Amino acid sequence: MGRWEPDAQGRLRGAALELYAHQGFEQTTVAEIAARAGVTERTFFRYFADKREVLFAGSEQLQVETLAALAAAPASSSAIEAVAFGIERAVSVLADREYSRQRSKVIAANPSLQERELLKLAGLGAAMSAALQQRGVPPLTARLAAEAGVSVFTSAFDRWTADGESRTSVELVRESFAELRTVTAGL
Amino acid sequence: MGRWEPDAQGRLRGAALELYAHQGFEQTTVAEIAARAGVTERTFFRYFADKREVLFAGSEQLQVETLAALAAAPASSSAIEAVAFGIERAVSVLADREYSRQRSKVIAANPSLQERELLKLAGLGAAMSAALQQRGVPPLTARLAAEAGVSVFTSAFDRWTADGESRTSVELVRESFAELRTVTAGL
DNA sequence: GCTGCTGATGTCAGTTGCTGTCATCACTCT
DNA sequence: AGAGTGATGACAGCAACTGACATCAGCAGC
Numbered sequence: 059m060g061r062w063e064p065d066a067q068g069r070l071r072g073a074a075l076e077l078y079a080h081q082g083f084e085q086t087t088v089a090e091i092a093a094r095a096g097v098t099e100r101t102f103f104r105y106f107a108d109k110r111e112v113l114f115a116g117s118e119q120l121q122v123e124t125l126a127a128l129a130a131a132p133a134s135s136s137a138i139e140a141v142a143f144g145i146e147r148a149v150s151v152l153a154d155r156e157y158s159r160q161r162s163k164v165i166a167a168n169p170s171l172q173e174r175e176l177l178k179l180a181g182l183g184a185a186m187s188a189a190l191q192q193r194g195v196p197p198l199t200a201r202l203a204a205e206a207g208v209s210v211f212t213s214a215f216d217r218w219t220a221d222g223e224s225r226t227s228v229e230l231v232r233e234s235f236a237e238l239r240t241v242t243a244g245l
Numbered sequence: 246m247g248r249w250e251p252d253a254q255g256r257l258r259g260a261a262l263e264l265y266a267h268q269g270f271e272q273t274t275v276a277e278i279a280a281r282a283g284v285t286e287r288t289f290f291r292y293f294a295d296k297r298e299v300l301f302a303g304s305e306q307l308q309v310e311t312l313a314a315l316a317a318a319p320a321s322s323s324a325i326e327a328v329a330f331g332i333e334r335a336v337s338v339l340a341d342r343e344y345s346r347q348r349s350k351v352i353a354a355n356p357s358l359q360e361r362e363l364l365k366l367a368g369l370g371a372a373m374s375a376a377l378q379q380r381g382v383p384p385l386t387a388r389l390a391a392e393a394g395v396s397v398f399t400s401a402f403d404r405w406t407a408d409g410e411s412r413t414s415v416e417l418v419r420e421s422f423a424e425l426r427t428v429t430a431g432l
Numbered sequence: 433g434c435t436g437c438t439g440a441t442g443t444c445a446g447t448t449g450c451t452g453t454c455a456t457c458a459c460t461c462t
Numbered sequence: 463a464g465a466g467t468g469a470t471g472a473c474a475g476c477a478a479c480t481g482a483c484a485t486c487a488g489c490a491g492c
Contacts, residue, residue, distance in 0.1 A: 066440090087477065098442055103479065136431030173360035176367055180359070201400055202421065203428045209392040213385060234389065235432060241390045242429040244323030245422060253469090275449070285471055290450065435492080442485070449478080457470075462463105 067105045067115075069095040074112040079160055083109075083168040110174045113161060117178045121185055124148040128189050137195045141186060141207035142235055148182075148211060149218070149227040159219045183208045210234040254292045254302075256282040261299040266347055270355040297361045300348060304365045308372055311335040315376050324382045328373060328394035329422055335369075335398060336405070336414040346406045370395045397421040 063069075073094035077086040088109055092099045106112045127147030131140040152158055165171040183204045190200035214230040217223055223230075250256075260281035264273040275296055279286045293299045314334030318327040339345055352358040370391045377387035401417040404410055410417075 088479090089477085099478090100443080100480090101441060104440080107479095109478070138428050138431045142432070169364060172367070173364045176363035177356060177360045180363055198400060198404075198421065198424050199428055202396060202425050205396040205400075206393060206425070206429065209389060209396070213388055213392075217385075234385065237385050238389050238393070239429050239432045241325050241386055242393065242426050244325045245329070245426045274447095286449095287451090287472080288470060291469080294450095296449065433492105435490100437490080438488090440485100440487085443483085445480100445482090447478105447480080449476105451474100451476080453473090455470105455472080458468095460465105460467080462465085 063096060066095065066097055066101065070097070070102055070105055071112055071115060075161065075164065078113070078164045083164065083171060110171055113165065113171065114174060114178055120148055120151055121182050123151050124182065125185055125189055128186060133193075137190050137193075137199055137203040138206065140190060140193065141203050142210075142231075144186060145207050145211050146228055146231055149214060149231050152215070152218075152227065155219065158215075162216070162219050179208050179212065182211075206238060210238055250283060253282065253284055253288065257284070257289055257292055258299055258302060262348065262351065265300070265351045270351065270358060297358055300352065300358065301361060301365055307335055307338055308369050310338050311369065312372055312376055315373060320380075324377050324380075324386055324390040325393065327377060327380065328390050329397075329418075331373060332394050332398050332401075332422075333415055333418055336401060336418050339402070339405075339414065342406065345402075349403070349406050366395050366399065369398075393425060397425055 070091060074086070074091045077091055077094065088102050089099045091112070092102045095102075102112075106115075124144040124147055128140050128144030131143040135143070165175055183201075186204035186207060187197075187200040190203060191197060195203070210231060214227060214234045217230050218225075218227045225233075257278060261273075261278045264278055264281065275289050276286045278299075279289045282289075289299075293302075311331040311334055315327050315331030318330040322330070352362055370388075373391035373394060374384075374387040377390060378384060382390070397418060401414060401421045404417050405412075405414045412420075
């Protein structure tokens with residue numbers, strides 16, 4: 059299992075983020091990223107499905123951890139409570155705040171990267187919905203609970219990466235959940 | 246303002262949907278669509294920003310109508326009530342159920358089309374959130390109310406296009422809103 | 433120490449989405 | 463009839479992505 063230089067994937071990820079942040083996503087060519095990482099363009103596409111995916115390498119793990127926490131929620135939990143279990147775990151997986159900030163900035167600057175992020179989040183929502191249904195939650199209930207959880211996650215995450223925010227991610231998640239409850243009480 | 250044959254845009258939209266539905270999105274080339282519509286590939290890109298956008302031509306109008314309805318909600322409405330006004334209007338704009346069914350099928354079959362749809366929906370959510378903030382609703386409240394509205398919209402729309410569903414779209418929206426309220430009451 | 437296997441990488445050719453540029457055409461107005 | 467205008471065609475070109483095949487490093491067995 060030898061390689062010429064170890065961790066080609068890690069070098070590609072680092073090179074891509076630097077170039078995207080420094081000169082913009084569209085202005086960066088895959089050949090540039092590969093060159094900076096010391097490999098060829100073809101090798102880039104062996105590690106990542108496309109030019110965007112390089113920014114979303116850790117997303118499977120986030121989903122796995124979220125689902126595990128959701129599955130570990132007490133059997134007596136309501137659907138939205140089980141989702142809250144999962145989301146609190148998801149947000150505590152994100153450790154490096156400065157890295158998240160930089161990555162978010164790059165994504166926010168390019169619609170096609172936003173699309174990919176939205177797809178990942180939709181996948182997380184669908185997976186949570188499926189997990190809820192396996193707990194016996196009806197489909198519509200499961201879907202609305204899961205998507206509400208994703209909204210809470212993103213709103214808390216965005217505030218967590220905002221400048222001047224000192225609260226922990228879990229605190230922000232709880233605040234978003236509380237606000238969601240207040241919002242829907244207005245119906 | 247003359248043209249060789251009128252409604253090139255309409256012909257391109259029809260040709261694209263047919264080909265996407267019949268042989269798949271990725272198996273269809275832009276040159277094929279253009280040829281079927283009787284124009285060149287270059288003309289396709291004059292009407293649509295990219296190969297995916299041809300399926301999302303009516304989305305701006307949907308957003309405009311939704312925002313207008315939201316703005317017309319009584320001043321005494323809560324944030325989520327104002328959103329409900331907008332969403333009920335949005336769903337009643339979708340007239341042709343069979344067309345929606347076919348289009349949804351094509352989109353569901355291809356992740357890159359799902360990405361584009363998610364981006365459009367996120368845009369609708371952001372616009373509703375901005376409209377709510379102009380009504381004096383605080384940012385976090387506005388965002389959660391708007392995204393909840395989008396979830397209600399998509400869940401109702403998907404059920405509306407499901408086989409064997411006979412209820413009207415507005416009925417389904419109201420049911421989704423009621424279910425959302427029940428779900429968040431579990432917190 | 434040599435050999436053969438395995439998996440990662442390089443090389444290359446090709447398709448397709450998409451863009452810039454400029455000529456050309458149909459139509460309108462005077 | 464002639465000039466102007468806006469849509470279209472023709473063409474060249476770049477970059478993302480893919481398939482096929484050669485090649486190389488390192489390991490196992492002899």
